[in-house]
Amino acid sequence: MDKFETVKCDINGGVARITLSRPQSMNALNVQMMEELLTCLQEVSRDNQVKVVVLSGKGDAFSSGGDIKQMLTGLDEQQFFTVMDVISDLVTTLYKMPKVTIAAIHGAAAGLGLSLALAADYVICGDQTKIAMNFIGIGLIPDGAGHFMMERRVGEVKAKQLIWEGKVMSGLEAEAIGLVDQTAEESQLAEKVDQLIGYIKQKPLKAMIATKKIYAELQEAKLIQSLQLEKQAQLNMRQTQDHQEGIQAFIEKRKPVFTGR
Template identity: 50%
Template sequence: MTTQSSTEVVLLTVEGRVATLELNRPKVLNAMDVEMIFSIVEKLHEVADSEADILVIKGSGKGFCSGGDIKSMLATAASAGPEDFEKMMNKINEMMETLYKLPLLTISAIHGPAAGLGLSFALASDFVMAEAHSIVAMNFIGIALVPDGGGHFFIERRVGEQKAKKIIWEGEKLPVAKALELGLIDQVVEGNFEEAVQAKVTEWLNKPTKTMLETKSIFKQMHLPTLKNILELEKQAQFKMRQTADHQEGIISFIEKRKPQFTGK
């Protein structure tokens, strides 16, 4: 099964036991708009029904995913009400839950930036590897929002609560060497990145993948209720934060390309 077109915002290719999902909005560093999020959900359901054992997730062009497409979401928000916002957040939550419980072994292959929702998406995989010069950031704080897409869940599971709060509250652009040191990602590749990703895929193909997937299923059943709860809490928090003066200042400063002046209101 091969689904591929340069005009599609998400490309899915399945070759034997290996599938590749590629985010395909390279002009905006694969920022997620409404169309992409809906398409990701569709492709994840499609690959779940395939014969593949392993899914590699990557971005086209110069980056993995720069997060939510703020300009696109602003345009949508101008004509959208609370019901539209809830539908959008529900679809983001469906995307993350679907990826987390996908019955395949998943690898996120980060090159360039992985930020905001894009980082949450990457961290939902079973293994996260990154090209040496890549950057990761949980940078919602810059527009006075909390992480969504299960960001609280995935970061806390990897680094613990104290480090998670530091990562979220500082919103710092982290070189992947630092992210590796913190335990946020699993591997940094200095050499040929595509070859390293293929080597990881080959390593897993030579293991008893059904056994690995059974372990994944056990952890999923342990932690899925917590993820669902956090996704709902994040949705409620985003709605509250969108009403704040600090969020409005964050958006205006983003558009004007200046440092925000937050007041805690």
């Protein structure tokens, strides 16, 4: 699938390895990457030869999150809703796809990048990887079903506190609270992923996928509602003084001064 510029996909032996490929931007998710990734995931979902999907990032990071530079160009309301709809389709496709999915995180996974990773069935990361749901730093809330994904892994109260804090965690810290499933030394990450693939391929995959489909159907209404609530709340947050201050502070490389407005 070399037709994509920002996403690479290699299919071999029933395994699709999908790589986010904007290394010069730490794989920040711009509109092009989100659209290409969505198309790639949809095609892989329909490929009956694929049993396991591995999502990773090229270069120094998994993904630094949404592309703030693109955000600064100023999306109007219609463009904003269009982008949010792509994000919704992207996360829903990954969460529901009839394959066993693995997110292999190295370097960093933040914001929307973390929401995306948490949609996978297994999340494996390097022990020194930096993990952050850091929307709060620019006066926004998680999107990409970040609320849903965090809650299903650590529970509502802990998810809420992590979102409010926006803390940067190491892979080991994230594993300790159940946000990710396994950690490995950065140099051993690929080997750890291959071991998991080998384990999965020895299992009765039809039974595994049947279980996945049952959970996906049980949770589908909640996932859709979460995405809808995030879309409207994110639009509201983009109009706050705190968000404008957060963006300005980001540009000026200083600590923001929030006023709750």
